[in-house]
Amino acid sequence: MDCLFCKIAAGEIPSTKVYEDDTVLAFNDINPEAPVHILLIPKEHICCAAEITAENSAVVAHIFEVAAKIAHDMGFADGFRIVNNCGDSAGQTVKHLHFHLMAGREFGWPAG
Ligand code: 5GP
Ligand code: ZN
Numbered sequence: 001m002d003c004l005f006c007k008i009a010a011g012e013i014p015s016t017k018v019y020e021d022d023t024v025l026a027f028n029d030i031n032p033e034a035p036v037h038i039l040l041i042p043k044e045h046i047c048c049a050a051e052i053t054a055e056n057s058a059v060v061a062h063i064f065e066v067a068a069k070i071a072h073d074m075g076f077a078d079g080f081r082i083v084n085n086c087g088d089s090a091g092q093t094v095k096h097l098h099f100h101l102m103a104g105r106e107f108g109w110p111a112g
Pocket of ligand 1: 016028029030084093094
């Protein structure tokens with residue numbers, strides 16, 4: 001499968017790793033939209049949030065545990081944003097499930 005984030009998870013394409021374990025990888029976004037902009041991905045290929053099921057959702061829970069750990073370890077647990085874009089109309093450009101963990105500036109709502 002020709003998937004960019006599968007290749008990053010496999011180490012075939014380099015990334016700046018923030019956290020890694022058996023099932024989850026976190027690395028810096030190549031085009032940051034905030035002073036902290038980290039992508040959290042399952043190492044297993046799940047295309048998008050619409051494909052989360054009872055069978056694969058444990059890794060999604062784990063991703064949120066990892067995000068909280070990173071927030072504490074990096075000192076921004078008092079304020080951060082987690083974003084998932086699902087599908088073309090939401091702006092998902094890489095079709096491997098990922099969560100954007102962003103911090104270090106004020107965030108508008110619902111966008112910005
Ligand atoms: P999406 O638009 O699918 O929600 O987010 C994809 C994200 O992946 C974007 O923020 C983009 O900057 C990031 N990205 C795309 N290609 C690469 C890459 O090769 N390396 C890294 N570290 N990030 C990437
Ligand atoms: Zn993939």
